[in-house]
Amino acid sequence: MSRSGNAEDLRRLDSATAHLDAPFAIVDLGAFRANAAAMASRTGGKPIRLASKSVRCRRLIEQVLAMDGYRGVLAYTLPEALWLAALGTSDDIVVAYPTADQTALARLAGDATAATSIAVMVDSTDHLDLIEKAAAGLTDPHQVRVAMDIDAGFEALGGRFRAGARRSPIRSPADAVALAEAILSRPRLRLVGLMAYESQIAGVGDNPPGRPLYAQAIRLMQRKSAAELADRRAAIVAAVRRLTALEFVNGGGTGSLEGTSAEPAVTEIGAGSGLYHPTLFDAYRGFTGQPAAMFALPVVRRPGPGSVTALGGGYPASGPGAPSRVPSPYLPAGLRLDKEEGAGEVQTPLIGPAADSLKIGDKVWMRHAKAGELCERFSELHLVDGTAVVATVPTYRGEGQTFL
Numbered sequence: 001m002s003r004s005g006n007a008e009d010l011r012r013l014d015s016a017t018a019h020l021d022a023p024f025a026i027v028d029l030g031a032f033r034a035n036a037a038a039m040a041s042r043t044g045g046k047p048i049r050l051a052s053k054s055v056r057c058r059r060l061i062e063q064v065l066a067m068d069g070y071r072g073v074l075a076y077t078l079p080e081a082l083w084l085a086a087l088g089t090s091d092d093i094v095v096a097y098p099t100a101d102q103t104a105l106a107r108l109a110g111d112a113t114a115a116t117s118i119a120v121m122v123d124s125t126d127h128l129d130l131i132e133k134a135a136a137g138l139t140d141p142h143q144v145r146v147a148m149d150i151d152a153g154f155e156a157l158g159g160r161f162r163a164g165a166r167r168s169p170i171r172s173p174a175d176a177v178a179l180a181e182a183i184l185s186r187p188r189l190r191l192v193g194l195m196a197y198e199s200q201i202a203g204v205g206d207n208p209p210g211r212p213l214y215a216q217a218i219r220l221m222q223r224k225s226a227a228e229l230a231d232r233r234a235a236i237v238a239a240v241r242r243l244t245a246l247e248f249v250n251g252g253g254t255g256s257l258e259g260t261s262a263e264p265a266v267t268e269i270g271a272g273s274g275l276y277h278p279t280l281f282d283a284y285r286g287f288t289g290q291p292a293a294m295f296a297l298p299v300v301r302r303p304g305p306g307s308v309t310a311l312g313g314g315y316p317a318s319g320p321g322a323p324s325r326v327p328s329p330y331l332p333a334g335l336r337l338d339k340e341e342g343a344g345e346v347q348t349p350l351i352g353p354a355a356d357s358l359k360i361g362d363k364v365w366m367r368h369a370k371a372g373e374l375c376e377r378f379s380e381l382h383l384v385d386g387t388a389v390v391a392t393v394p395t396y397r398g399e400g401q402t403f404l
């Protein structure tokens, strides 16, 4: 269902990796860099805060942070943020999701570098209590930087229809002011930013293949949601800015770089998926990136004419258990998964005209549905530049770090 690659890419990738035994994962640096530059050119000059969950490889995160247009990390857990700060990957890290981890919060409040480099996300006074509790046992805790998460979901029909991730209960300017005042009243905390991520726009392709009516419905919802959110986000930001100065207002993602960055109230975009350009991001009208992250599986047997079986491959992506979440055959073109078996735990049958040209021992190239999750399956990424592997770098998992 996702697009296939071309014969020249197949020759190039096969030849660059001829010395490697599959399964393995690669990042095609030409595509990766082109995607990074294209993303940065679509934000009207506003910086992209790199969503690390969508990369999960420190060396690649550091490469992107060194590029124009990128500033800071949008991390996914506090232990991850502490690790990145300690290693010097960034001194500007926002943890995008709330934490209840008392040990990590105590480490944050107890360490000067961490406390100045990291902001944690809150959306309720319960989060504030947890931070204060974790810091209470320390002799001289540092102030903890916090950011407020705002619900950016779309609601219609009096709340009976909702699109967008269920995250923060903070939705109105009054909600935001009440929480901001609670933060400002606690001297151990410092409010530094706001975040409002519109997953129903940034993470939902408006051009789902073979579903024209659903596509129309998505586009209508996204138009209405963007208009509603622009006004609400501006009102919330203005109301909180009347109480305190903010360092940042974060919004958007790979699928909404232009739209979100055009809102005056937003100062930065949080994005990362577009770097690897997994299959879920094929379904957008607004942009086309290049597939940059792939994994190779070895063909290990041939059940009969028109099919081969590859070893491994069952790496589904998180989210609703839908067909869009399974990996897709990419190269050679002309292969598809077997509907009965899908991508299997230990083997993946591949069907189609290209199967008969494959020999046992050949590689098939697959794409993951999401971005960084691929790195939870491999301990290293081979970096292909043109026709050669120029480096092999550890994923988070390869560094012994499996945060989620």
Ligand SMILES: Cc1ncc(COP(=O)(O)O)c(C=O)c1O
Residues within 6 Å of the ligand: 051, 054, 074, 096, 197, 202, 203, 251, 252, 253, 254, 255, 270, 271, 272, 273, 274, 371
């Ligand atoms: C808070 C937040 N911001 C931004 C993003 C967008 O990230 P990406 O562009 O990597 O899909 C996400 C993705 O889930 C997110 O949770």
